[in-house]
Amino acid sequence: MNTTEQQFLKELDDKLWKAADKLRSNLDAANYKHIVLGLIFLKYVSDAFAARQHELRKLFQTESDELYHLPREDYDGDAEYRAALEEELEVLDYYREANVFWVPRTARWSTLKEKVALPIGSVLWQDAQGKDVKLRSVSWLIDNALDEIEKSNEKLKGILNRIGQFQLDNDKLIGLINSFSDTSFSQPVYKGQKLDLRSKDILGHVYEYFLGQFALAEGKQGGQYYTPKSIVTLIVEMLEPYRGRVYDPAMGSGGFFVSSDRFIEEHASEQHYDPTEQKKHISIYGQESNPTTWKLAAMNLAIRGIDFNFGRKNADTFLDDQHPDLRADFVMANPHFNQKEWWHESLAEDVRWKYGTPPKGNANFAWMQHMLHHLAPVGSMALLLANGSMSSNTSGEGDIRRHLVEEDLVECMVALPGQLFTNTQIPACIWFLTKDKSGGFSPNKVKKRTRRGEVLFIDARQLGYMRDRVLRDFTIEDVRKLADTFHAWQRGEEEFGTAYEDVPGFCKSASLEEIKKHDFVLTPGRYVGAPEQEGDGEPFAEKMARLTAQLKAQFEESDRLEAEIKRNLGGLGYEL
Template identity: 40%
Template sequence: MARTPAADKDSAASKKTKSFEQTLWATADKLRGTVESSEYKHVVLSLIFLKFISDKFELRQAELIAEGNGDYVHMVEFYTMTNTFYLPPDCRWDYIAKQAKQDDIAVKIDSALHQIEQRNKSLRGALPDNYFSRLNIDVSKLAALIDAINNIDTVLKNEGSGEAKAAAEEDIVGRVYEYFLGNFAATEGKGGGEFYTPKCVVNLLAEMIEPYHGKIYDPCCGSGGMFVQSIKFIESHQGNKKDISIYGQEQTSTTYKLAKMNLAIRGISANLGEVPADTFFKDQHPDLKADFIMANPPFNLKDWRDEKALVDDPRWAGYETPPTGNANYGWILHMISKLSDNGVAGFVLANGSMSTSTKGEGEIRKQIIDNDLVDCMIALPGQLFYTTQIPVCLWFLTKNKKEQTFSDGRKQHRNRQGETLFIDARNMGSMIDRTHKELTAEDISLIASTYHAWRGEPVSPLPLGEGLGEGREEQRTHPKILEFARELRKNQTDAEALIWQALRGRKLADAKFRRQHPVGHFIFDFYCHEHKLAIELDGSQHYQPEALQADKARAEFLAQQGIRVIRFDNRQVLVETEAVLESIYLALSALTPGPSPKGRGEYQDVAGFCKSATLADIQANDYVLTPGRYVGAAEVEDDGELFEEKMQQLTHTLFQQMAEAQALDAVIKQNLKGLGYVG
């Protein structure tokens, strides 16, 4: 990964945290023989939740005794005042852990969860109901899982205090939840997408719409990932999470419970409706006008209503009724109806939504465009989702494109009436395994900063000393950084050594790479100046909060320089070397666009990447919103070689290869003849 001289190798704390996640997953995965994969996530996450709230309860009880308030340890009010759930003795984790090997342990867990839900109003409808008893889980496997969870320290008893301590505790359990939700989604494949949206997509949505202040809404909230990331966005930008209100709805009962638990462990208050319910037929927030909407509706949902149902629904006012065969435009119109006068919505849809004309969908899209609601369209790369391998897109709608000034942390917007930004991000992202890709922090920063620059938001100039001379990075680099880079070259990891063997001497796509190369104040594992491409290999340190914060600062710097970064995990390099090299080759083959050459955040159209189009442009393209129609093709750099000379060289190579093929064919025929097979 990119490093500074102060950066250490993987810390002990990092290894410990990563280790218990992986160990816990391996233990939980053993349930597969007795419980369906679609079910056991609820078993695991319910137990983690119980462990966390029990640890919090015991810590609060100890605090009361230490403060001389031992007489009040059984009074509920003294726990709720610190956002701690009160737990009766037979609902506490230590009781469950001691009873883990008893034949009736499933009944005891169900009883504990039921009592906790009844005693705590905010958890109503959140916890499984007689779930463990009904599953008939093998007692030995359930006991092993309880033992594994028992080793997690979910609270920090002697470190820090106040909000910082609480945030750290929530992050420990939150990371476990995030890790498990992602792994469950990968395991379940298509079904996994019902409760999980890839983290990089959620991050991009949050960075684009900047939900600092007001009401946030998700009409199909899954496990609550959009809300969690909104809170993280606010905290990372020094905002106050008390400045927002969260509203959501989820139809699937088990997923609804997942969301309530996911938010509860992070101390996030939300109104998800009284019960799980269909957003179209039982809207639990009928009068809501949201300032921000973030959503990932089910792709291309069929038969979502009967022919005569919802025909005159007020949410379709001014538009044709969405067709029964696909709910995409039903979701779009529902979200438009929920936007406040200055509201903005960002949501995921299948690519077909940008161009379809089936059964009135084209007319609805035309009306949305004519009403000047479409602010930005982004085409994403394929393989981001566990639910589908096909590419998807992001829509960004707003009720107000006029010039605006904000007091909530957002920067001033220019007048964008009659304009729409198109971004083609299909060539971005890095492979994280053989079938899945993710957007890096630098990808997200580049896309979001392009959108913000287009909206006219002022961007601060580069910090002093971070400018780059063309091809002369070292001359602007502090001598100590150069010395540190030389030390890193002497102590490369196995993964770095393997990649360097494949890159050195222009072996891959004739690109000249340097290893442990300084750029500004950062050192990249591998860097190619001519392509402005950096490669980073990450150990577990990269996933720690401090490292992620450093990544964000670096991402902003790199986006301003037009540098593309692709990341790989060290293990991925060693195990899936060919896939990693293929990803690097593809990144080199595509022209990666950068922001304005001025490096100060001023927006410019970039061929093959972004285009600011007018309403007339969209009308000329039959109201199709596919970014590829507008951004055009990326400029191809002339290699300076005459066509005649190149053609002669290519022809010579082709004839040489054809001759070699004939020789090989003759050898194969001779070998077959020797085996008695004569043609």
């Protein structure tokens, strides 16, 4: 985005957040996020519907011009023609064929904005039996819209949270609706300049911004559904999921999927792909145990028009795998670090524990082996874990790690800087694994070199900047540096265009023999060493002679000063 578009989005974020923040006097962040995100969703589906209707109207009118060869005013003024046109615009199939959710009249944003201004008890419309439907409250009106949208769209059933349970003040809800209504998401204009931003781009951005703000407001609990954007971007940039099946078994609010979609849009032109066509080659699979977060993820993808399969319901990934037969080309996840309460006796002989049964008190290697189980033969995966996973030898974790290395599954280890997460200060790392290092083309049509017996170690602890007092973030340059280092190593100079080189203190390509010498500990700092210090051009022998003479002179001066101090004290009648 250019600077003007970024300024527009920042001001929009601030404006809408201030409007939403007025609800905080009544509710905590864990509850009022449902109201705000629900309204964002309503606004999105209604805007998308209106945009499609506008497109159809132009199409039908053009066809009328060609059919009748009459001046527009001759049939625009015809009541019968106008009625037929309006009826045609309400045909559901026209919207579904364009992957646009059907929005009944009573659920459209224009209806919502019009009806909230009426006094409570006013007649809104008549139902199918001809009975008057009266306005009970603003929250009821919003819930009714959500009900109607769910009834009309199978994909949305059970994912939209109702807000009537929170018993909110009508005036505050009306103010929030007006704040969303004041902004044109379809054809935004900022300081007199028309912006090249689509409605779904703007609302998708707003949805993501609000998720981040709610995660900050909720602290540790909020972090369970929100992975920092820069880490998500880094993993997606390194894996490059252009095509294939993408799976996240601990998906939270779906950040990896959204970032994959954005990645395709941004990089498709570099690969000479059409973004719309390319997205047809991506299939999204996810799972989440928390029912609220499961709904957030579904809304997050729906608001961007991304198709998805999140299973029949929210469910525990270990105990109720919603995709038992899936073999994914790309697997990405940020599960709970060092999760303690996960074990069940039914998992004792599970087929997924191919490299060793994970300890009952820590699910780190359970997540890893679950992901490996679902990884396709030539697929790639990335897993965010606590740093302890790289070195721990307790409860059999060291043996599992050794088996993973000996089977040559580990491709790259990245040590991350601290303070990246909203919900934990535990230092973290990223594991990149693959079942095939033999080279050739990957599912995303990228050619890789043979990497058997090699592991890349990257120490990124010195990268990033402090976004505020407590949170660190990566810059675009940081992400690019890390991704380019990985790709240069993975593909080789001929394919990538840049030769990989070890950089002391930053990256090192190590052999399995070297890793064995370190007792299969995978902490990057053990391999990359210390950064080289810039030389001053002075030969070592000459430098040592100079520094030795300088030190000798300083000792002599120290002795002289000590003797003088003693003499002065003696003159005053004191002795040391």
